[in-house]
Amino acid sequence: GKSGSGKSDLALRFIEEKGAKLVADDQVLLTKRNDLLYGCSPNNICGKLEVRGIGICEFDYLKESKIDLCVELASSRDDIERMPVDEFINFLGISITKIKIYPFDCSTICKIIVKTSSIIS
Secondary structure, three states, X not given: OOOOOOHHHHHHHHHHHHOOOEOOOOOOEEEXXXXXXXXXXXHHXXXXXXXXXXXXXXXXXXXXXXXXXXXXXXXXXXXXXXXXXXXXXXXXXXXXXXXXXXXXXXXXXXXXXXXXXXXHO
C-alpha cells in the first residue's frame, strides 16, 4: 500500500494484540532460498516502526521471516470482493497467495490469520 494506507497501523495492531514480532517497516528486502521467499529489514531500520502521530518507535524484531502471503491494502471497503477468486503474485520467481483487504476493519488481523492458516496447513 501507499503512504498512509494502513501498513504500519496494521503491523502495530499485530504486535500489540497478537504478540507478533516486527520484521520490517517501510522497506522489505526479499531473498529466495530453497524455492522459498524470505523478507528482512535493511540494517539501519531494524526494529523501527513509524507510528503515525507518535513517531518512530522501537520494537523487538525478527531478523527475517518466511513470506507466505501478500496482503494488498484497499483504500475503501467498496474495493473488496465478497467472494474473491484465488489470486497469486510472483516475487523472485516464487508464486505466493495474494489477498486484498481493507486495513482498518476490526476483523482485518483475524482475516489475515485465517488466510495464512489455510495456506500453511
